[in-house]
Amino acid sequence: MAFKTEIYGDVAVIRLDDELTGDNVPRFQNALDPSLQEGIRNVVVDMEKTEYLDNSGLEAFADLRDRLQEAGGQLKLSGLGASCRKIFELTGLDKQVDLFETLIDAVKSFH
Numbered sequence: 001m002a003f004k005t006e007i008y009g010d011v012a013v014i015r016l017d018d019e020l021t022g023d024n025v026p027r028f029q030n031a032l033d034p035s036l037q038e039g040i041r042n043v044v045v046d047m048e049k050t051e052y053l054d055n056s057g058l059e060a061f062a063d064l065r066d067r068l069q070e071a072g073g074q075l076k077l078s079g080l081g082a083s084c085r086k087i088f089e090l091t092g093l094d095k096q097v098d099l100f101e102t103l104i105d106a107v108k109s110f111h
Contacts, residue, residue, distance in 0.1 A: 002077055003015065003016065003017075003027060003028055003031035004017070004036075005031050005032065005035060005060070006090045007035060007040065008027055008107050009044045009105050009110075009111075010040060010041070010042055010110070011040070011043070011044060011110050012032065012035040012040045012042070012043045012044070013043075013044045013045075013046060013103065013107065014028070014043065014044075014045050014046070015045075015046040015049070016028075016029060016030055016045060016046065016047050016049060016050045017049050017050075018049065018050065019050060019051065019052040019053060019057070020053040020054075020056075020057030020058075020060065021052070021053065021057055022054060022055075022056035025056045025057060025059075025060045026052045026072045027061055028059060029064075032064070035073075036067075038072075039044055041050075041068055041073025041074075041092075042068070042074055042076075042110050043064065043068060043073070043074075043075050043076070043098070044062070044075075044076045044077070044100075044103065044106040044107055044108075045076075045077050045078070046077070046078050046079050046082075046103045047068045047078065047079050047080050047081070047084055047110075048078070048079030049079075049080075049102070050079075050084055051081060051084070052082060052083065052084070053084060053087060057093055058087070058091060058093065061075065061077075061093065061097065062093065062096075064096055065096060065109060069093075074095055074098070074099060074110070075100045076097065076099075076105070076106045076109060077097055077099050077100070078099075078100040078101070078102055078105065078106040078111075079100075079101070079102065079103060080099055084100070
């Protein structure tokens, strides 16, 4: 799976087209590296097409959140379906990362 990354001003948006598991977490992290190296510190992950994530996916989000916070930025997620939202609620990550219904709302929240 390829991850699509777009830049909107000072916000990087990465779209997940499938599940986020241990098999593809390294590609997810690598897809964001160029934007982060260019100084982007605010990231939205669009999960509209994501139906599943495992513990490795959750850890990748927690690591990214910590990395962005250390640099003065934030991680926000959009488009979570019922199953992914439930996983975030059960693990408490919904209290640590802002969740938005739409990608547009998540990007706008930075401004």
